[in-house]
Amino acid sequence: MSVIDSLAKRRSYYQIDKTLPVDAAEIVKTIETVTELVPDAFNMKSARVIVALGDKHDALWDAIYDAFGGKVPRGKIDGFKAGAGTVLYFIDNTVVKGMQEKFALYAANFPIWANQANGMLQLSIWTALREMNVGANIQHYNPIIDEAVKELFDVPEEWQLIAQMPFGGIVAEPEPKPAEDISVRVKVF
Ligand SMILES: Cc1cc2nc3c(=O)[nH]c(=O)nc-3n(C[C@H](O)[C@H](O)[C@H](O)COP(=O)(O)O)c2cc1C
Numbered sequence: 001m002s003v004i005d006s007l008a009k010r011r012s013y014y015q016i017d018k019t020l021p022v023d024a025a026e027i028v029k030t031i032e033t034v035t036e037l038v039p040d041a042f043n044m045k046s047a048r049v050i051v052a053l054g055d056k057h058d059a060l061w062d063a064i065y066d067a068f069g070g071k072v073p074r075g076k077i078d079g080f081k082a083g084a085g086t087v088l089y090f091i092d093n094t095v096v097k098g099m100q101e102k103f104a105l106y107a108a109n110f111p112i113w114a115n116q117a118n119g120m121l122q123l124s125i126w127t128a129l130r131e132m133n134v135g136a137n138i139q140h141y142n143p144i145i146d147e148a149v150k151e152l153f154d155v156p157e158e159w160q161l162i163a164q165m166p167f168g169g170i171v172a173e174p175e176p177k178p179a180e181d182i183s184v185r186v187k188v189f
Pocket of ligand 1: 010011012013137138139140174
């Protein structure tokens with residue numbers, strides 16, 4: 001499958017279930033491989049990933065519901081809990097701080113680059129999951145859920161939670177996207 005084909009198939013899948021079309025071990029292996037392949041500034045490798053599966057995934061979404069004290073509808077959270085797993089994305093700030101000390105002239109850039117590299121990783125894993133016919137979406141309940149996530153997964157203090165990506169079997173395809181006039185966004189000279 002070409003990169004373009006894979007990117008075209010990646011969508012926000014909100015209707016997911018616990019029936020995965022591949023073994024969870026294959027998903028974990030793919031996430032590991034993608035994490036190795038995605039670049040980072042100065043090759044600093046600032047991204048960290050936790051893959052929550054099965055009971056841990058369910059416990060995560062229950063904890064997210066609890067962290068908001070009922071302010072997020074149960075039905076919405078249960079839509080994510082209906083999946084088979086969640087990829088949690090972090091930046092390891094010990095790495096970022098180390099780079100800031102080592103390359104003081106670029107100090108202000110390292111947190112920005114770490115975020116950019118994390119976004120590259122998120123898209124790459126999201127796309128790779130879809131290549132395996134696994135649907136995913138991306139959520140941002142951080143920082144409200146940071147303490148609950150730290151407790152559930154024994155997360156090091158310096159790991160900063162960036163995004164949550166629930167995934168699972170595809171129950172329904174999203175609506176096709178409306179066509180856009182891409183010349184508004186891409187200029188050629
Ligand atoms: C940086 C970023 C943040 C996003 N945050 C959320 C989010 O918090 N919740 C959500 O449901 N979708 C979120 N999305 C998904 C976008 O809304 C979605 O990708 C966009 O509408 C295009 O739809 P598609 O993913 O089906 O192509 C986010 C996407 C990106 C790239």
